[in-house]
Amino acid sequence: MELSVRDFSLRVFWVGLFVFAASYYLVEHRWMPLEMGLLFALGFLAEWRSVKLPGFGVLNPGEGFYLAASCLYGPLAGALLAFLSGLFWDLKKGKRHEVILFNVGWALMTFSLAGLAFTVGGLLGATLVYRLVSGSLQAHGEKHFSNLPLQETVNHQVKETFLVTPAVLLMCYFSMTLLELQAGAVLLLALPVELVYMYVKTRELSAQLRTTLRELESTQAELVATGRKAALGVMAAGIAHEINNPLAAAVTNIHMLKMLVHNSSAKKSMGLLxxxxxxxQDIVSRMLKYSRKTESGSGVPCLLPEIVEDAVLFCGRKFGPEGVELKLELQGCPVVSGDPTEVVQIVSNLLANGHDAGGSCVTVGFQAADGVVELTVEDDGEGIPKELQTRIFEPFYTTKAVGSGTGLGLSIAQGLARGMGGDLKLSNSRRGKTVFVLRMTEF
Incomplete structure (x- = not known):
């Protein structure tokens, strides 16, 4: 029968209390207030300075000081120090009552049994029992509190053993050695505790700074792109004004020539002209349309079939008889909410990447459900290696040759998509099939 979390915690607590009480009668205890006080202070400091190491677990050198107390002054001493220090920090962190009960039972059981083992097998026996009891209890604790499979929690404890056990054993050994030489000398062990803590925290801060730097670079790239887009908008408006007048004059003159010319062959040529x-005129009109920025935070109706056609136009001759085949499967696509300028920029980038993937066909389709529309851009190119798929949206990361890409296209496109309340992600990639999904809301 599976125990509830509360029943499991109570069982660990009562068993720990029983072992703690039994150790009082089984082993002689020595009460050394000064030495025990120093070990308690070091354990308290180590609990405060404990660090979580990714892939290994929590490194808490304080367990080494509690183990030293169990070995030198009896199981009662080590279990009592671990119980008092752990209880203080659990209450300070506001942990659940079940977790506090479990941790108290764990401390009493682990260090009482380790102290008993020391009387039989010395420091090595105490360390072995400490790790077996502690690891077993922690594995079952993770299973009950985190609802993880027992095999997974056991594997986690085995991995943690390779880091935690040597650290605890070293702290225990040096504590016992320094206490035998001079009680106050044990305080020197506060230095390695602080050094380990500062080293780990410095690495964490360094990783956070690198992440922040990448985010700043991405934001800067988006600002640069926005500035360029604004400048292109001004240029497009000027080009539209300067070119539309000559084009209008050309259309007028063509109409006049068609009325004056009676030769059928010439009239046909005039029609083509x-x-x-x-x-x-249509190209200039579309350039002018996408030079106008939608007000921030206001989504307007976007017809994806038209936007995709415009994006294809802006891609030049990459698609068609002289380029890669393009299949548009957008019949019945719902109207979406967004900024047409930004949507056409995202789609243009995805089409360009699909063209450059080295395949023979790019397919644009959609899926719609529950007010969400997903535009899919699929190519049959080389695919993206699995080890690179988590990095393709990083700013300045590119797999293209030097001079062929900046590594900003997908990063900016994803930022634009999220700015409109949607998202852009890589749905699938293997040799012969890469699918990007642009997620947007229906208007």
């Missing part, structure tokens, strides 16, 4: 000029 008229269509070409109208295409130029």
């Amino acid at each position: 008229e269509k070409s000029v109208e295409r130029c």
Whole structure:
């Protein structure tokens, strides 16, 4: 029958209390107030300075001082020091009552049994019993408190053993040696505790600074891109004004020529010329449309089929008879909310990446459900290696040759998508299939 968390904690507590009481009758105890006080102070400091090491667990040198007390002054001394110090920090951190009961039982049982083992097998026997009892209790504790499989918690404790046990054994050995030489000398062990703590915290701060630096670089890149886009908007507006007038004049003159010319072949040529000029007017009109920025925080209706067509236009001759095949499967696509300028920038980037992937076809499709629309861009290129997939959205990271890419495209595109309340992610990538998903909300 599976025990509840409360029943499990109570059972550990009562068993620990029983072992603690039994040790009083089984082993002789020596009460050395000064030495025990020094070990308690060091254990208290070590509890305060305990650090979590990724992949290994919590490094708490204080257990070495409690183990030394159990070996030198009897199981009752070590268990009492561990109980008092652990109880203070558990109450200060506001831990649940069940966790506090378990930790009290763990401290009493672990260091009472370790002290008993010292009388039989010396320091090595005490360390072995300490680690077996502590690891077993912690594994079952993680299982009950975190709802993890027992095998997983046991594996975690085994991995932690390789780091924790040597540290605890060293602290215990040096504590016992220094106490035998001179009681006050044991305070020297506060130095390595502080040095380990400062080393680990410095590494954590360094990692945080690197993360912050990458975020700042990403923000700076987005600001630069926004500035360039604004400048291009001004240029596009100027180009539209300067080119539209000559184009309008060209259309007027073509109409006049078509009325004056009666040769069928010439009229056909005039018709082709008229269509070409109208295409130029259409391109200028679209450039002008995307030069206007939507007000921040206000989403407007976006027709994804039209935006994708515009993005294809801006990609030049990359797709079509002279380039990679492009399949658009957007019939029935719902209207989404967003900034057309930013959406066309995101789609243009995804299409360009799909073209550069080395495949023969890029497919644009969609999925819609529960007010969410996911635009998918799939290519049949080389794919992205698994070890690189977690880095492709990092600023300045690129797999392209020097001079062929800045590494900002996907980073900026993801930032724009999230700024509109959506997201951009890599859904799948293997050789012959890479799928990017742009997630947006229906308008």
